[in-house]
Amino acid sequence: MTTTDSPLTSVRRPTEYVASTLNAKAPVGPIEKKWEKHKFDMKLVNPANKRKYTVIMVGTGLAGAAAAATMAELGYNVQAFCYQDSPRRAHSIAAQGGINAAKNYQNDGDSVYRLFYDTIKGGDFRAREANVYRLAEVSVNIIDQCVAQGVPFAREYAGYLDNRSFGGAQVSRTFYARGQTGQQLLLGAYQALSRQIGLGKVQMFPRTEMLDLVIIDGRARGIVTRNMVTGKIESHIADAVVIASGGYSNVFYLSTNAKGCNTTAIWRAHRRGAFFANPCYTQIHPTCIPVSGDHQSKLTLMSESLRNDGRVWVPKKAGDSRPPHQIPDSERDYFLERKYPSYGNLAPRDISSRSAKQVCDEGRGVGPGGLGVYLDLGDAIKRLGADTVKERYGNLFDMYERITGENPYEVPFRIYPAVHYTMGGLWVDYNLMSTIPGLFVAGEANFSDHGANRLGASALMQGLADGYFVLPYTIGDYLARGGLAKADTTHPAFKEVESEIAGQVNKFMSINGKRTVDDFHRELGKLMWADCGMARNDAGLRKALQRIPELRAEFWENVRVPGSADDLNQSLEKAGRVADFMELAELMCRDALHRTESCGGHFREESQTPEGEALRDDENFAYVAAWEWNGAGQGQNLHREALNYESVQLATRSYK
C-alpha cells in the first residue's frame, strides 16, 4: 500500500509494440454528421436478397436479442444461441437503475452533445469519440422504441415519462421502470425476439453454449456449440457471426454477474484471431451488499440510484463500533460529500468505490470484518416520507432485508464495492466488427463505448444501441460487399474445430483430479481481487503473473469433473469456462502491468496525485491497447489504436 502523501513516480517499463495496423474506420467529418454520413455511404442489401443470408447471434441479452429481432424484422435469417434455458434470463435482466437518453424532457440543459461529453469524461478520456457520439445520438430512439414495445417506464401523474439522476451527470436523463429497468427492457427485446421466433425468422437454441468460432478463408463463418442437455457437439454455419455474450467479471469468482456469465465466446474468438482490447478496465460498483462469509457464491448489487437520496458515511474515528444510530452527525464522515462537494454522493462509480476502500483501509469500515460503509436513507425518509422512499426503492429495501436480515428502514444499508462490469472486450471498429472479418461484437462483450469507466445507466443504452440501431446497418453493409464462398458444415474447418472441442471435453472427463472446479475458480478470483482489483501495483501484478500459470497448470492436472459428457453436466460446463478465465486472467494482469497510468476503473498505485486521485498519463497512454493471441503460452502482441480527440479537449476529470 502506498501512502497518499508521497506518490511513487510511475515505474515505466518498455513494452514491445507491433506497428499498429488498427483502423477504426470512423468516418471523417464533423462529429454530429459522422453516423448520418456513414449510414448513407454503407451498402444496402436488397429486401428480396436479405432472406438469402443467415446471421448467428451468440447471446440474447439486450444487445443480442435486440439485434436478432431487428435483423429478422429486416428479413435476414437468424440463429440465436444462449446458455440459459430461455433468452428471457440473460443477465441484462438484473440491471436495476435505468437507461440514459438525451431527451432533455426535464428542460435541464441536456443534449446529445452533453450526453456524449459526460460519457467521454466518465470514461476518463479512453473511449473512441465517434462511437460515443453515435451512442448518444441513438439514445433517444431507444426510449421511443421501448415505449412502443410496451416497456412500462415510470410515468408522472400527467402521463409523461419520468426521469431520475444518476452518477456522473448533473442532468436528470435516466429513464427507469421501478428498480427493474433491465428486466423490462430485456423483456421488451425478448418479446420482439419471440415474435420473430414465432414467425420462423429466428431459430432459437437455448441451453446451447458456443465453444468455438469457425473461420473459413479468413472470415467468421460459424460456431461450434455444445448442447447442454444432450452433450452433443454441433456445427452451425452463417454469413456473419455476432457475439453479444456479455462481460467477464466472473474472472474474479465473486462479482455481481450471474453465475453463468463467462468469457468463453469472446475468449475463443480471441484465440482465433480477434484482438482483445483493454482487458484491465474493470468496473467496481460502489453499492453492493458486503460479503458475509466463505460460502458466498455471488455478490448482489443495490442500484446506485439509491445514491440519489442516500448519504454515504463512516464514523470519523477508526474502530468506532457503536451502532449507527448512536453515532451523532458530528462524528460521521460523509466522505463523498466532503471530498466531492459538487457531485457529492453522485460521484462516478470508480471514484466512489475507491473512496470507500480508502476509508476501510483506514480502519473506519463498518460491519463484520470492517469491509463496509453506510448508505443512509434516513434523511430522505424524514424529508420525503417512508411511502415515497418505498415507491422509489421498495424492492431494493426488501432484497437487502432478505439477504442480510436487517431492515434498512431502521438501520442504514451497509455497502461495499464489488466487481460489476468489464469495459474491456473484443476490439471492434466503428462498424462493431472485430479484427476477424464477419465477426461482430456487441454490448458488454466489446470494448467500444465506455473507455476506462462506465457511467451508470449507460450499459443498457449501449446494449440496445448496438442491437437495435447499429448492427442492423453495419452487418448489412458487410454482407452487401459480398465475396463469401459457398460452404457448409462438412467443410474441413468445421470438422477440425469440432474435434478440438471434443478433445477438450474428453480431457476434462479424464483428469479425475482432487479439486473441484469451483475450488480453482475461487482461488483464481481471490488472487485477481487482491492483485488486479480496485488498486493495482507493479509488484502485485508481477506476483499474479507468476502465480496464474502455476494455478492453470495445476487445474489441468488436478481438476475433478464428475459425471458424463453426454448428459447435462454442470461441472463440465463450469470447467470449460474456468479454463478460459485462467487464460484471460493472465492477459488482464499483463494489460494492467503495461498501463502504468491510472485511468477510470484502472488504478495504479504508482500513478496518483498527492490527494490520492487517479493520475492519467495522456502523453504515453492515450490509446486503446489491443492484444493479439500468439498461441498458448506465447504471450500476446500489443497493438495500439491512438485515441484522437477532435471534439473534446482532454482534461483532468474532476468531480469536486
Add this chain to the structure above:
Amino acid sequence: MNLTLHVWRQKNPTASGNMATYKATNISPDMSFLEMLDVVNEGLITAGQEPIAFDHDCREGICGACGVVINGIAHGPQRATTACQLHMRTFKDGDEITIEPWRSQAFPILKDLIVDRGAFDRIIQAGGFISASTGSAPDGNALLIAKDYADRAMDAAQCIGCGACVAACPNASAMLFTAAKISHLGLLPQGQPERHRRVVRMVEQMEEEGFGGCTNIGECSAACPKEIKLDVIAMLNRDLLTASLKGVK
C-alpha cells in the same frame, strides 16, 4: 447448523427418479438456500459422486432460472422470495428439508431438479408481444399513459417466468403466467390493437402445451415470488370473452 435433505434425483428425462437423502453440515444461517446446495455439491464431488443438478443464474431473484419445491412449497416458505433469495436463517438446526423439482406434465424433468420450461417461451411466441418493428416508433412522450395504468402494467410485467405458479397449482395451470403478460400489454394503449388476437393465441398455445385449467384456487398467486395478483386472471377471462363475442380468431 446441520440439516437432513431429501432430494429428487433423476439421471435424465427418460430415467425413473427417486428421493435420496444427504446431510448438510456446518451450514451458516447467512447462506442462501442455493449456497447451501453448493456446499452439499462440493462434498458430493469430492466424495466421487455426481452433484445435484439445479437451475440457477442471477441469484438475486430476477432471472427466474431457479425454482424448486421446498417442503412442499414452490420456492420455499418465505413469501415473495425465490429459492436463491431464501436464506438459511429461515430454517432451524436439525431440520429435515424435502427438495423436489416443479411438477407438471408441461415441464418435463431434464435432470434432478431441472425442468424444461420451454412451454412458457412458446406461449409468449404465440402472441405475448406488441408488433412494433424497430424504427417505427413515435416519440416516447407522444403517448401519454396515466400513472396508475403504467403502475398496474408494471405490477403485471414483473413476472420472472420462473414457473412457481404452475408448480403450486393443483391443476398445474399456467393461467397466472399467461394472464400477467395479457394484463401488462392489455393495460397499455400501445397494446390495444392486438389485444384480442393476443389473448386468443396465447390461451390456445397454453392449452396446447398441456397445462391444466384454472379453477380459481389462488395457490399460484400465493407462491408467486413477484406477488402477481389474481386479478390479472380476471382480466384475461374478460378479454377472452370479449374476443369470442367479437369473433376474433
